[in-house]
Amino acid sequence: MVTIVYESNSGFTKKYAELLAADIKADCFSLDEAKEKLAAGKPVVFLGWISAGIIRGCRKARKLFDVKAVAGVGMAAGSDKILSDLVRQNKLEGVRNFYLRGGFDLAKLKGFYKFIMKLGAAAVVKSLEKKENLTPQESEQLSDFKYGSDHVSKENLADMIAYCKSL
Numbered sequence: 001m002v003t004i005v006y007e008s009n010s011g012f013t014k015k016y017a018e019l020l021a022a023d024i025k026a027d028c029f030s031l032d033e034a035k036e037k038l039a040a041g042k043p044v045v046f047l048g049w050i051s052a053g054i055i056r057g058c059r060k061a062r063k064l065f066d067v068k069a070v071a072g073v074g075m076a077a078g079s080d081k082i083l084s085d086l087v088r089q090n091k092l093e094g095v096r097n098f099y100l101r102g103g104f105d106l107a108k109l110k111g112f113y114k115f116i117m118k119l120g121a122a123a124v125v126k127s128l129e130k131k132e133n134l135t136p137q138e139s140e141q142l143s144d145f146k147y148g149s150d151h152v153s154k155e156n157l158a159d160m161i162a163y164c165k166s167l
């Protein structure tokens with residue numbers, strides 16, 4: 001039986017990890033807890049939030065545990081390109097990998113991350129609000145950056161749940 005291990009900054013990845021663990025009836029730990037509680041080499045499935053294309057905590061989790069699958073959680077809508085970039089940037093070739101759409105909540109960010117995302121979100125909103133005839137993706141992006149978003153759902157975990165059950 002695998003254990004679910006996650007690294008989350010503002011809570012969306014934690015929500016996915018807990019939904020997954022509840023469905024497959026597995027234990028679920030943050031990476032910090034896992035370092036204390038799990039034996040080295042234990043089989044785990046890892047979920048980490050994405051920052052500038054990097055799945056946070058993934059490298060450390062792979063050093064410590066036998067990582068059977070990795071999910072990156074970002075705010076962008078998923079696509080083949082996003083997943084292939086994630087695989088390349090995080091050296092996930094040969095590891096079962098998933099992309100999950102999380103969300104954006106400025107109120108849950110702190111310090112430097114809050115500062116950088118406040119500036120980034122304002123710049124995206126400004127440029128999209130100037131544009132006429134937004135594509136559906138751009139409209140969604142505008143709304144996500146302007147009002148925040150939460151795309152976490154159990155439906156998004158269907159492939160991961162099936163994979164975990166097959167282990």
Ligand SMILES: Cc1cc2nc3c(=O)[nH]c(=O)nc-3n(C[C@H](O)[C@H](O)[C@H](O)COP(=O)(O)O)c2cc1C
Pocket residue numbers: 007008009010011012013014049050051052053054073074075076101102103104105109113114116117
């Ligand atoms: C500093 C920073 C950088 C980010 N970079 C990316 C990114 O490269 N791609 C992406 O899809 N989302 C990016 N995001 C959005 C987060 O990955 C997204 O909000 C995610 O749901 C956060 O998960 P968490 O709540 O578990 O921390 C970034 C967020 C922050 C704060």
